[in-house]
Amino acid sequence: VSATGDHVKKGQTLFTIYSPDLVATQEEYLLALQGRKQMGESEFPEVAQGSKGLLAATKRRFQLWDITDDHIRALEKTGKVLKTLPIHSPITGTVMNKEALAGAYVEPGQELYTIADLSHIWILADIYEYELSFVKAGQTAAVTLTYDLGTVLTGHLGFIYPTLDPKTRTAKVRFELDNRDETLKPDMYANVELRVNLGIRLVIPQDAVIESGQKQVVFLHQGGGRLEPRLIKTGVRTGEWSEVLDGLKEGEHIVTSANFLIDSESKLKSVIESMGGMPGMK
Template identity: 55%
Template sequence: MDMKNPISQDAKKNHADMNMEKSPSDNLIVIDPARLQSIGITYEPARSQMIEKTIRTVGRIEADERRIAHIHVKFDGWIDKLFVNFTGEKVKKNQGLFTVYSPELVATQQEYLLALDAEKILGKNPNSKAATGAEGALQAANQRLLLWGVSEKEIQRLVRTGKVAKTITIDSPIQGTVINKMAYAGMRIEPGHELYTIADLSRLWVMGDIYEYELPYIRLGQTSKVALSYLPNETFNAKLAFIYPTVDQQTRTIKVRFEIDNQKDQLKPGMYADLELKIPLGKRLVVPRDAILLTG
């Protein structure tokens, strides 16, 4: 028998007046159905049904580290012109970011053209050592330009025009959004100096923390509902992509990483989000919540 409502005081006073019969078992009392209804007692059989566990946590939206490009050069020089001038500007793949002047690049272009001329002249006798040497010099100059980040497009222009470019254009390697800009016109640059950070924000990470005791319920590929305070009537789906291998010693939590599409640019790195995972637990025997009596 499952009790959904406490017995009223009046029902207790009328206890002696109930129509009760003793069952064959001394521990069971049978009460007339009409009397049960009058004192507010109902019953419902226990049943078997599918149940699920809900895990909730707070998430932080971040850029996907695999979709971030750090723009720098591999030679000394000076920035001549900027084509992308502010943080937040969107760029396309192979779009020019800035032009750079470098004496090293100018000298290497000249070497490339000299090697190209020599290869054309000596190539008439391809079996000669001189022709082989000219071809090797041309390939070395071409490889040096590529290693310095000069695009194939720029090298083809050099071959086509036969003219050394004073400045070289540095292109964006990905389509995305400028999330950090350190470059400015006239700036002296050295190898390794980061000039732009560009991130593809069309797909993002949502970082969350789950408690150690919740770890057995977590599996890669699970889907979480993602809700944001500024879009109260909309939810997104994120897929669990990675479970970090360590436990925070202070909070006893484990970091988890979800991936989420952001084609409409509604989500921004730095936002907080509410994550909700529903984990199926299979078929279990259940009773109504109101039937549970807390004894202290």
């Protein structure tokens, strides 16, 4: 394997390595194998058992170094010690990072390759705090890429992280997607649309709501060109709509572009403050 981005299969040779310890272990294994043959005929059971234990211990060392059974059988058959031993990929995937260089000295614990299986990937999305009660593991979502909005992929919500970001007041959720064609790449941006059945609720356009601190106001049509400011309480926001929890009834007529009615911040402030003295407007 020569470069980052190469595809590898499970069991494929990544590189070969020379290690005096590996050479010594092969020699010990051959000696233990020969000893088992000789001592296996011993009339003393403990001698034969000790020989088998030494052989098993040496074989376990091979396994810790990820030496395959095929190479162990080849060593037993030929009796020849290999000066270099191949290291194989543990999975089928893509080389994400390659640090191995020909002739380089390596130490135990040093990372030489990073291999990832990109056939199934995760997408991390942010969910607002007020939306969490509508989100459950197992829900499906429509996923589109920022450069290809016409292609819609399907993701499944696999995990909701247990903490909120204190700055954004959002929670991370993890969606799982089939990516066998490797359309999706690590660190891409995507749009995630999660459809939730909210039932029948009273909603108004978000453009109709004037925000002033913790207060939310709409203007009602009273006829004759007269408008009445009304404090309301909103709930879930979805797309261009806001749920109304209190302050309005179905059928009441409101101005749907209220933000254009106030020509300055000072006028808006005076309207909101004047409502503080009205009954029920505290």
